[in-house]
Amino acid sequence: MLFLMTPALAVIVILLIVPLAWLSWQSIYHDGSFTLANYQRIFTGTYLDTFLLTFKLSFIVTGLTLLLGYPVAYFAASQSPRVSSLILGMVVLPFWTSVLVRTYAWLVLLQRTGLVNKALMSMGIIDTPLQLAYNQLGTVIAMVHILLPFMVLPLYSAMQKIPSNLVQAGASLGGSPLHVFLRVFLPLSMSGVLAGATLVFVLCLGFYITPELMGGGKSIMVSMVVSRNVEIYNSWGAASAVSLVLLVCVFAIFYLASRVVPLEKTLGAK
Amino acid sequence: MKRISYGHIALGATVAAILVFLMLPVLIVVPISFSDTRFMTFPPPAYSLRWYDSFFGNPEWIEAAKTSFTASAFAVLFATPLGVAAAYAIQNGKHRFMRYARTLLMLPLMVPIIIVAVGVFFVYSKTGYVNTLSGLIVADTMLGLPYVLISVSADLRTFDPTQEMVARSLGMNRLRSFMTVTLPQIKSSVIAGAVFVFIQALDETVVALFISGGDNQTLTRRMFVTLRDEIDPTIAAVSTMLTALTLCLIMVVVVSRKSKGAAPRA
Numbered sequence: 001m002l003f004l005m006t007p008a009l010a011v012i013v014i015l016l017i018v019p020l021a022w023l024s025w026q027s028i029y030h031d032g033s034f035t036l037a038n039y040q041r042i043f044t045g046t047y048l049d050t051f052l053l054t055f056k057l058s059f060i061v062t063g064l065t066l067l068l069g070y071p072v073a074y075f076a077a078s079q080s081p082r083v084s085s086l087i088l089g090m091v092v093l094p095f096w097t098s099v100l101v102r103t104y105a106w107l108v109l110l111q112r113t114g115l116v117n118k119a120l121m122s123m124g125i126i127d128t129p130l131q132l133a134y135n136q137l138g139t140v141i142a143m144v145h146i147l148l149p150f151m152v153l154p155l156y157s158a159m160q161k162i163p164s165n166l167v168q169a170g171a172s173l174g175g176s177p178l179h180v181f182l183r184v185f186l187p188l189s190m191s192g193v194l195a196g197a198t199l200v201f202v203l204c205l206g207f208y209i210t211p212e213l214m215g216g217g218k219s220i221m222v223s224m225v226v227s228r229n230v231e232i233y234n235s236w237g238a239a240s241a242v243s244l245v246l247l248v249c250v251f252a253i254f255y256l257a258s259r260v261v262p263l264e265k266t267l268g269a270k
Numbered sequence: 271m272k273r274i275s276y277g278h279i280a281l282g283a284t285v286a287a288i289l290v291f292l293m294l295p296v297l298i299v300v301p302i303s304f305s306d307t308r309f310m311t312f313p314p315p316a317y318s319l320r321w322y323d324s325f326f327g328n329p330e331w332i333e334a335a336k337t338s339f340t341a342s343a344f345a346v347l348f349a350t351p352l353g354v355a356a357a358y359a360i361q362n363g364k365h366r367f368m369r370y371a372r373t374l375l376m377l378p379l380m381v382p383i384i385i386v387a388v389g390v391f392f393v394y395s396k397t398g399y400v401n402t403l404s405g406l407i408v409a410d411t412m413l414g415l416p417y418v419l420i421s422v423s424a425d426l427r428t429f430d431p432t433q434e435m436v437a438r439s440l441g442m443n444r445l446r447s448f449m450t451v452t453l454p455q456i457k458s459s460v461i462a463g464a465v466f467v468f469i470q471a472l473d474e475t476v477v478a479l480f481i482s483g484g485d486n487q488t489l490t491r492r493m494f495v496t497l498r499d500e501i502d503p504t505i506a507a508v509s510t511m512l513t514a515l516t517l518c519l520i521m522v523v524v525v526s527r528k529s530k531g532a533a534p535r536a
Contacts, residue, residue: 074281145291
């Protein structure tokens with residue numbers, strides 16, 4: 001059986017494992033001696049700010065996708081198969097559309113003369129156009145849109161498995177709908193919440209395209225530090241250390257979450 | 271008896287609003303791509319095909335599209351058999367190494383894409399594969415492997431391996447029994463895996479930013495670089511075509527899965 005695996009494994013080892021090993025080496029070895037200088041820079045000064053900003057935005061985006069995704073998944077899970085597959089179709093279609101295309105669409109929508117500003121002005125909510133694009137607000141809006149399906153799909157698959165007679169039992173025992181939801185449904189859907197939140201959070205941590213195009217160059221995320229250090233400054237040591245810290249964060253989160261919920265199915269949703 | 275309360279109506283309205291939020295950005299690029307003006311007025315004052323002309327009339331866009339399609343097609347040709355072979359080995363292998371192998375093959379989905387990009391760029395800059403088509407194909411193959419693995423493994427788990435054993439006991443070798451007994455029955459998941467590899471390769475941007483360039487620039491790389499400077503409506507035309515193509519490909523998967531469900535099992 002082993003020889004059937006070899007070609008696929010060879011590709012992964014050469015293009016992924018070897019570079020990761022080399023990045024680890026580069027991050028601690030410079031000009032013939034070992035150094036921790038690259039890591040020191042991460043825990044002081046601008047790189048620290050970058051990591052804090054990345055975590056902050058990731059928390060915000062994860063929270064918002066959960067807030068928006070939960071009602072959609074809940075609604076879809078409570079409908080007839082036809083309606084729920086229609087709703088899921090509307091979730092999956094943007095999921096399969098290129099990230100670049102969706103970022104472009106948001107750039108257009110959030111322009112000063114874009115559809116969102118125009119709509120808000122014609123409704124009389126604002127008088128002058130808001131600055132929506134090329135800042136953190138635009139980045140968060142576009143990232144929430146792009147990552148929302150990653151939240152809805154695991155939530156839906158967890159909710160679908162909740163037996164409806166449990167909710168009925170709660171209601172027949174005199175629980176109010178809110179009470180039954182909070183005490184029965186919500187706890188049973190937590191595996192989906194955890195899977196979705198893990199996935200969205202981890203994807204946020206490494207997100208590159210949208211913050212780069214939408215951020216206006218002001219809010220630098222971890223992925224952008226990595227890219228700049230390689231492309232502009234040719235500084236592999238710094239890029240390596242930042243990459244490794246990011247990678248350790250990602251794997252730690254995956255590991256902790258996978259001890260509670262099986263993540264692989266979620267990962268393969270796309 | 272079903273009671274419709276204000277709570278249900280409020281929930282329905284909220285969900286409808288969120289679904290509009292999901293769909294609007296995908297749909298908005300279509301009218302913009304047919305707009306007559308460079309400015310983002312909506313609805314467009316007049317319709318025209320000028321942004322499609324500006325795409326098809328520009329050899330640089332056409333070259334980029336060719337590179338993307340060639341790389342994606344070859345990535346499918348490599349990643350699909352490699353992924354199917356690996357999935358088969360993991361399913362039928364008894365060694366506990368197989369579990370680790372599976373995790374290894376899933377890594378391209380777990381490692382942040384920017385790190386994958388920097389790593390591939392490093393390997394290619396040492397071996398001279400930066401800005402080459404073959405480099406792009408191998409990178410897209412690597413990124414596509416997990417999709418084939420996931421799709422095919424799920425199907426193989428429910429496949430009854432005794433069928434293949436019967437074929438072998440009747441004198442077929444392992445390869446022939448796989449080709450004639452197993453493969454036809456997991457066909458739809460192999461097609462699904464192949465389609466996912468193609469879409470992923472076509473959509474891939476970050477790795478391409480590092481390793482594709484010059485004559486071998488991908489479509490998405492060109493879109494990204496253009497978008498960094500200005501919002502050119504030509505991108506709306508490219509986006510519309512890409513989205514339409516993706517939709518068609520997804521339909522292929524849906525249809526092949528449906529026909530599998532309908533076909534009688536011999």
